[in-house]
Amino acid sequence: MPQPDSVPAADLPPGTVRRVGDWAVGNRGAGPDGDDRYFAVSRICRHQLADLAEGSVDADGCLVCPWHQSRYDVRTGEMVEGPRGFLGYHGPTPVYSGLVRLLGSIARLRVRRAVRTGDDVVVTD
């Protein structure tokens, strides 16, 4: 079955993330040229496999996991800040968080381009 490869741009305002097939596609907001900056990364969090398409985009333009708030640089797929908790616990875990971040900096998310084409944002290679 073919996977969808696009989402209407109207459904992707700045700060949001949507599921597009195997990809979490988001909008980092306007860049220096005034155009929205879209991204596409693989959807599975490197920590405990949350669906990153249900995450959000923070003020720095990082993708934030919905479960324990690990943060990813969507340009490289690297985890830049580890989780704040594990399983059902949410709180400080500095040593554990650092170890997971180290793993996430090596086992990066896959990255694709996401570009505006007409009224849609399309995931491309």
Ligand code: FES
């Ligand atoms: S599953 Fe993503 S931070 Fe825990």
